[in-house]
Amino acid sequence: MKRIRPSRWSGQLLQARRGAGIPAARTPLCLAIRCQSTSSVPASDSSTLDSSSSASPPPPPLPAPSFDRAPQSAKLAALHARLSLSKKIPLQTLARALVTPSADANPNFNNANLAYLGSTIINFHVYEYLVCKWPRLPMAILYEALRAYAGDESLQQIARRWGVEAAAAPGEEVDPGLLQWKAGEGHVVNTRWGYIRSEAAKGKAWRRGLSSRVVLDSDFGDQVSSSDPERLEYNALQSEAFGSVVQAVIGAIYTHCGRDEAKAFVKSHILSRELDPSKLFQFKLPTRELAMLCAREGFEPPIARLESETGRLSRTPVYVVGIYSGKEKLGEGAGASLDVARRKASMASLKAWYLYSPGNKVRVPSDMMEQGAKPWTAPHIDIGEII
């Protein structure tokens, strides 16, 4: 079977921008007649413009630097080289990845589309990695692990390590190699994607459980609300702007170079970061949860045994408690009191259950898309959380 290679279609994004002269349904008219791009404005459009606005004053300055100046920018070329991007990705696309919707609201010129495409690719790869690597992670922890890899704060750190710098203020005269963003007053977040509950739309109260987060809400399990768009703080807006650069670059790689390149880039820049999922847990009743786990799995009920102790009559005693199910040891914890040590041992055993991993070299479903991949063996699938 022959594969479709979108990378061979040269300059896809630039071609797509030719339609900028035609007013789209979503863009306001005043923005739609902007002729910022290289030389791709249709002749009919320019003639109508000339006839209508021959005597009018010069147009207002553009909200973001023109893409004509992208090849002259040293910063852009340096970023392109630093990320060792393919030559198929033009500098103009990289320049577009640096223009956020807060600087330029026109979707034909900002990075919103590329960032959305990139975010879906990132989330897909991170999710499949997490699910195959730690198949027993509870859903809430899975969401937080995804946020730790692909959340805005993490992506901001990645962008800053790439050397992306923000312009003091976005404008036409700014170097196109700088991130164009501003924390505007009336900036409305329009990059959240998810379903909205009918109860939320009607303003009724309801219980928002984890299943609602799985089915309806955004990729990170956050609620999406349309009625009152959330007002973010300066820091959140900043991390969103920087994060959108990483997402847009990955979207651009996917568009110009294809799926495999995008996966390799995600793997080397996002999945290579270290995350300790055992830090994400917070328990409520660990001893009871462990007892329920043993009952569900058919193990013998857990029993705490005192393995060793020191300084029982002193000010700082230490007890080491092990949790056993039958003769098998499940976990161990040390604490300054018998109760604390027992609870810590229970938490250690629960973490040992939840953090089971088939190994460090897990295969993910997208590995099967490579040519000549070995036959698929099903990963371990857990029956679910302890309720």
Place this chain on the structure above:
Amino acid sequence: MDLRTLLQPATQLLAPLRHLSSSSSSSSVLLPLIATRGHKTTARTKRSLKMAPHDSFLPSRSAAFPAADQIIYNPPASEASPEHTPFLFLPRNDPRRLAIMRLRNTSQLSTSASSSAGADAAAGDGELPPEMRYKRRQPKYNLTKEHIDEMRRLRAEDPLTWSVQRLARKFECSTVFVQMAAPAPEEHLRWLRAKMERKKERWGPIRTAAREDRKRRAEMLYRGEL
């Protein structure tokens, strides 16, 4: 500094003796009961504090002098990592489970070959550390519907005398079960809550802070920060 702290108790011990000797003026009282040598000089102190390293830190002396290079691996005692899944938690098709089972089988065979079978059976529960005593669920299933109806009647009749503790003792069940099966009437609960509020109002700043700190410490424990 060390010497002074060591010497301090010695001088304190000597003080009453000196007083005694001055009053009685007889030298025979000064003899100590147990003849032990104290760390009275620097040399003795240093010698007493000098300890040989543990065997695991020393290179192996089994071979002759030009022995092969050896790695001394002696990590400090630390918490077990949760990434080491215990045998029981490994799924059926995990290769680690099969490996551990194979290992146990071979070790069992070797031990049974060396020792008798009776000793192997006796070492079943004796090797495990002692059980801790704590409150845990011990289901008895000794109550019938009549018992529960009786429990509810008593609780509704006089919740003050028939408290949760007393009902649990009478019906030989846990307090949690009593709270689930025969909850107190609403007004009694309200009265209890008001009583607790009145009690809390009498707490001073120290006790209030201590209670809050305890709660915060429990949260830290459950987050794994303690």
